[in-house]
Amino acid sequence: xxxxxxxxxxxxxxxxxxxxxxxxxxxxxxxxxxxxxxxxxxxxxxxxxxxxxxxxxxxxxxxxxxxxxxxxxxxxxxxxxxxxxxxxxxxxxxxxxxxxxxxxxxxxxxxxxxxxxxxxxxxxxxxxxxxxxxxxxxxxxxxxxxxxxxxxxxxxxxxxxxxxxxxxxxxxxxxxxxxxxxxxxxxxxxxxxxxxxxxxxxxxxxxxxxxxxxx
Numbered sequence: 753x754x755x756x757x758x759x760x761x762x763x764x765x766x767x768x769x770x771x772x773x774x775x776x777x778x779x780x781x782x783x784x785x786x787x788x789x790x791x792x793x794x795x796x797x798x799x800x801x802x803x804x805x806x807x808x809x810x811x812x813x814x815x816x817x818x819x820x821x822x823x824x825x826x827x828x829x830x831x832x833x834x835x836x837x838x839x840x841x842x843x844x845x846x847x848x849x850x851x852x853x854x855x856x857x858x859x860x861x862x863x864x865x866x867x868x869x870x871x872x873x874x875x876x877x878x879x880x881x882x883x884x885x886x887x888x889x890x891x892x893x894x895x896x897x898x899x900x901x902x903x904x905x906x907x908x909x910x911x912x913x914x915x916x917x918x919x920x921x922x923x924x925x926x927x928x929x930x931x932x933x934x935x936x937x938x939x940x941x942x943x944x945x946x947x948x949x950x951x952x953x954x955x956x957x958x959x960x961x962x963x964x965x966x967x
Contacts, residue, residue, distance in 0.1 A: 827864045836911035842866040844937040848874065849909035850957075852899035863896045867957075868933050874908065874917070874957040875930045879944050897953060908957055917957040927954045 830838040831849055840847050845866035852861050865876040878897040900906055900919040908915050922930065931954055935941050945952050 824863065828862050831864060831909070836909070839864065840911065842938065843940075845934075846910075848876075850876075850896055850900075851907040851909070852896055853903050854895075855899050855902035861896065861899060863894075865896070866934075866938060868930060868937075870930075870933075872959065872962055874910075875922075875934070876955050876957070877931070877934055877941060878953040878955055879941065880948055880952065893953070897955065900955065905960075906957070916960045918960055918963055920956055920958075921953050922956050930954050930956075 827839050828849060831840060831847065834840070836847070843866075846869070847864050848867050850863050850865050852863075853859070854861050868875045878894055880892055880894065901921075904919045906917055906919055908917055921927075934954070
């Protein structure tokens with residue numbers, strides 16, 4: 753029998769358990785000229801990431817959202833059509849597709865995520881939808897994170913394989929250890945933490961078949 757997952761609480765979502773020394777306020781936005789991600793990838797992927805980060809540095813608006821949605825749909829389409837052979841890596845990070853249920857719409861949602869894998873479990877970082885804007889909106893949690901907070905059961909695609917998972921957030925020393933693993937292979941993710949006034953969550957995806965009584 754599988755254990756029943758518990759939804760992440762609001763207190764857990766906003767918790768700062770972990771190395772909070774990395775949190776800092778910023779008084780300037782990243783400019784296009786300085787947005788040069790450290791990324792072990794080809795020129796096309798580097799340009800794609802750089803353009804997205806440039807969008808993240810701007811106050812959220814209609815054009816930004818439409819552009820982001822377009823690139824998201826292209827990414828998901830290419831991954832699904834190629835079973836992960838295309839858009840299956842973000843630099844040195846492998847990529848998965850996360851299937852969730854919209855917490856407000858009730859409709860299925862799909863998003864690509866770079867992940868780390870350890871002892872049969874998958875981990876991802878909940879990168880904000882945009883940087884903190886000085887004097888304006890603060891960085892917000894991505895929709896997929898809020899969706900799994902509301903419904904902590906999901907499905908992930910790893911190439912052609914689909915896996916049912918239970919989702920929870922990790923904290924403290926475990927969170928910091930996985931964060932280091934993640935940023936060691938994708939150091940540019942630090943740019944997001946450096947532009948956010950809260951600790952970015954690290955989330956664990958545990959395959960359901962690992963969650964049995966007695967474990």
